[in-house]
Amino acid sequence: MEIADQNRMESSTTKRVSHTQVHAEPSSESAPPVGAKPAERSKSRKSRGRERRVSGFWTRKMRVLKSKALKTSREKRSFAPILVLCMCTSCWAVASTFSENGANSGPDGSECTDQPTEGYFCICPRETVCATEWHEVIFLVLSRCSAYFDYPLYILLFLTKCHNLRGALYRTHLSEWLPLEDMHHLHTFAGAVVSVEVVWHSFWHLLRWGVAGDISFVWSHVTGRSGLVSLLLTPLIAWPMMFRRARRSIPFGYRKALHYLSVVWGISICFHAPKMHIAYIMGCAVGCYVLDWTVGYFMAIHFCPSLQMTRLGATAVEIAFEHPPGFINRGGGYVYICLPWLARSEWHAFSLYKHPTKKNCSSVCIARLGDWTKDLHAALARPGAHPGWIYGPFPSPFSGATSRPNLMAVASGIGVTPTLGTISQLAETHKVNVVWMCRDHDLIEYFMRSVQFDDDAWSIIFYTGKIPLLLDEDHFLRNPRLLIIEGRPALREDILGIMAAVESDSLLPKTLLDRAATMSHKIFGRSIAEHLRVVLERATTTYSMDDLYDLGMEYSFEGSRSAGASGLDGIVPLQNKGAAEIDGEQRLAHLCAEGVTVQGFECLVTELEKVSGISSRTEVQKSAMLAIFEQLDKNSNGALEFVEFEAAVNTLKGVVQDKEANSHEVDSPKESEKKPSVARMVMQKQQEAGLNYFKDWGIMYCGGAAPVVATLKQMHHDLGVSVKIESFDW
Numbered sequence: 001m002e003i004a005d006q007n008r009m010e011s012s013t014t015k016r017v018s019h020t021q022v023h024a025e026p027s028s029e030s031a032p033p034v035g036a037k038p039a040e041r042s043k044s045r046k047s048r049g050r051e052r053r054v055s056g057f058w059t060r061k062m063r064v065l066k067s068k069a070l071k072t073s074r075e076k077r078s079f080a081p082i083l084v085l086c087m088c089t090s091c092w093a094v095a096s097t098f099s100e101n102g103a104n105s106g107p108d109g110s111e112c113t114d115q116p117t118e119g120y121f122c123i124c125p126r127e128t129v130c131a132t133e134w135h136e137v138i139f140l141v142l143s144r145c146s147a148y149f150d151y152p153l154y155i156l157l158f159l160t161k162c163h164n165l166r167g168a169l170y171r172t173h174l175s176e177w178l179p180l181e182d183m184h185h186l187h188t189f190a191g192a193v194v195s196v197e198v199v200w201h202s203f204w205h206l207l208r209w210g211v212a213g214d215i216s217f218v219w220s221h222v223t224g225r226s227g228l229v230s231l232l233l234t235p236l237i238a239w240p241m242m243f244r245r246a247r248r249s250i251p252f253g254y255r256k257a258l259h260y261l262s263v264v265w266g267i268s269i270c271f272h273a274p275k276m277h278i279a280y281i282m283g284c285a286v287g288c289y290v291l292d293w294t295v296g297y298f299m300a301i302h303f304c305p306s307l308q309m310t311r312l313g314a315t316a317v318e319i320a321f322e323h324p325p326g327f328i329n330r331g332g333g334y335v336y337i338c339l340p341w342l343a344r345s346e347w348h349a350f351s352l353y354k355h356p357t358k359k360n361c362s363s364v365c366i367a368r369l370g371d372w373t374k375d376l377h378a379a380l381a382r383p384g385a386h387p388g389w390i391y392g393p394f395p396s397p398f399s400g401a402t403s404r405p406n407l408m409a410v411a412s413g414i415g416v417t418p419t420l421g422t423i424s425q426l427a428e429t430h431k432v433n434v435v436w437m438c439r440d441h442d443l444i445e446y447f448m449r450s451v452q453f454d455d456d457a458w459s460i461i462f463y464t465g466k467i468p469l470l471l472d473e474d475h476f477l478r479n480p481r482l483l484i485i486e487g488r489p490a491l492r493e494d495i496l497g498i499m500a501a502v503e504s505d506s507l508l509p510k511t512l513l514d515r516a517a518t519m520s521h522k523i524f525g526r527s528i529a530e531h532l533r534v535v536l537e538r539a540t541t542t543y544s545m546d547d548l549y550d551l552g553m554e555y556s557f558e559g560s561r562s563a564g565a566s567g568l569d570g571i572v573p574l575q576n577k578g579a580a581e582i583d584g585e586q587r588l589a590h591l592c593a594e595g596v597t598v599q600g601f602e603c604l605v606t607e608l609e610k611v612s613g614i615s616s617r618t619e620v621q622k623s624a625m626l627a628i629f630e631q632l633d634k635n636s637n638g639a640l641e642f643v644e645f646e647a648a649v650n651t652l653k654g655v656v657q658d659k660e661a662n663s664h665e666v667d668s669p670k671e672s673e674k675k676p677s678v679a680r681m682v683m684q685k686q687q688e689a690g691l692n693y694f695k696d697w698g699i700m701y702c703g704g705a706a707p708v709v710a711t712l713k714q715m716h717h718d719l720g721v722s723v724k725i726e727s728f729d730w
Contacts (some may be wrong), residue, residue, distance in 0.1 A: 313442025412703030556600025
């Protein structure tokens with residue numbers, strides 16, 4: 001829930017203000033009489049406050065309902081071809097029911113003798129589909145129409161999950177006609193409709209059989225038995241995936257296992273109407289899915305003996321791997337990963353991106369959200385290599401990003417990973433502008449030190465977290481179009497501002513640049529004491545005090561040569577020293593036995609900084625650190641004992657605590673303070689001149705923030721800009 005629809009709120013706020021200014025006349029209902037008693041005035045104020053709260057509630061409620069209605073109408077338009085086909089098959093059900101060439105044997109049918117429908121029609125092609133009463137005819141039509149309406153959806157349910165077939169067809173010209181890069185939304189749409197239809201269809205059949213006294217068909221006839229199996233399996237298959245509360249309460253492994261019951265469900269439907277052709281239709285769909293799954297299981301799954309896994313702070317894990325034989329990363333796709341040492345039957349989908357530094361390698365970044373990801377994060381106390389299986393890659397909505405010349409990648413949290421794949425894939429041919437909203441400092445620091453953002457496009461990071469960031473300023477000096485801003489964006493306004501800057505080859509709006517300058521000073525303007533405070537405060541959230549002290553002792557013994565730091569005074573290996581220097585080496589060993597030496601302390605800080613991507617320190621900073629160490633060494637023996645070390649860490653953590661607490665926090669501008677931006681005015685003038693640049697722009701979003709999705713879809717509706725959304729919220 002990162003962003004609200006800023007511009008709709010702005011518009012409604014403006015309208016309410018102007019309306020109040022014009023019609024702000026006192027009324028007997030809104031203001032108490034002049035001579036009213038204090039109790040009456042207090043009661044009147046409470047009444048007005050209650051009215052404002054109720055009015056505000058219904059205003060927000062209507063805005064949400066309007067957004068949902070708009071979203072529903074757009075989805076209906078996107079599913080229009082499928083719905084038209086379903087309506088055609090439903091009409092065919094009605095026609096075949098009353099046609100004499102279908103279920104109707106004519107007005108003189110022998111099965112309808114002395115029945116109310118005699119002389120009109122006789123619908124009784126077989127014992128399970130026999131309607132001789134008028135109410136039975138109505139029940140039969142309702143049940144048959146719903147079943148025929150869903151026949152195309154039955155096929156769609158299975159074909160949309162033929163991943164290998166979809167991947168092969170995506171590389172053909174057929175991808176110009178079919179949305180092969182994004183079939184999951186069709187799968188979820190079909191599943192939602194079918195889950196309701198199966199209950200509807202079964203209800204009318206059971207009601208007709210019960211009224212006619214034929215309820216025994218449920219257990220005595222193959223139609224009833226197969227229908228009962230499908231009816232009982234439907235909620236187990238669909239509902240755990242449909243409802244948010246079920247997704248949160250039921251582990252993914254159980255939900256996925258229940259979802260595989262769809263194969264049994266499909267086979268049962270094949271036997272539901274033995275006299276019709278449903279066995280061939282459903283048999284082909286289920287058979288295609290089973291064949292695709294078999295081919296993928298035995299031919300498209302790759303074993304990786306060494307998946308390099310690294311914990312990214314407290315919220316994420318990076319998995320990097322070398323491409324196994326036959327694995328091709330074309331960019332903008334996703335893979336399924338199975339870790340048998342964690343859960344050998346669970347496969348999870350993650351966006352794939354090319355590794356920024358290693359050739360022929362790819363990476364995935366996994367957020368710590370569900371049970372499986374939490375177990376994975378807990379198992380990686382230290383970076384290491386573990387075996388695993390990779391299935392894929394498969395095309396995702398981002399795979400078709402090349403359809404527009406100008407691209408805007410919007411991401412929230414871990415959703416930035418497919419954006420990185422798109423940047424690496426299209427770096428030479430497209431300018432990929434990035435708007436990334438993230439509250440996780442570990443993710444920002446990891447991607448800043450490992451990813452090269454496009455220096456020809458704008459990349460703006462909106463940091464909404466509370467923990468101070470540790471970043472290397474060199475990244476921002478090398479790429480002046482890379483900005484980081486504290487607070488949430490005014491999403492629509494900021495996207496329009498970036499579009500206007502790109503189209504006019506000018507700078508971003510001043511509000512964005514000012515916020516970026518403020519954040520830059522806050523991150524890179526710290527003193528060495530403030531910097532140490534942030535480093536150690538961050539370290540204590542990951543390590544205990546004992547762990548930090550042990551690391552400091554280890555670095556004290558190893559010296560700066562093994563820690564890889566530039567060091568204050570590095571330790572020369574013993575075999576390279578003369579006899580006169582051995583005494584110094586022995587003294588250093590003695591100091592290490594006493595506690596953490598200045599070299600060990602410096603190496604500890606250096607290693608903690610490397611986690612955030614800070615790889616160098618100036619001589620002034622080194623001297624300042626040495627001075628701080630001397631102040632912390634109370635007994636002046638050149639080493640910090642555990643008590644001194646603990647006191648030193650706590651002292652440095654609180655050295656500027658009051659200053660940070662009183663620092664000004666930069667928030668996004670309030671709705672009431674916004675004014676029409678240059679971006680919006682430029683775009684408005686372009687539209688008035690007939691120059692609609694939006695048709696040349698494509699927006700891609702990956703993440704789970706519903707307000708962001710609503711804002712982007714609203715932009716698609718209002719401006720015609722292409723919007724593609726990727727999410728693995730299964």
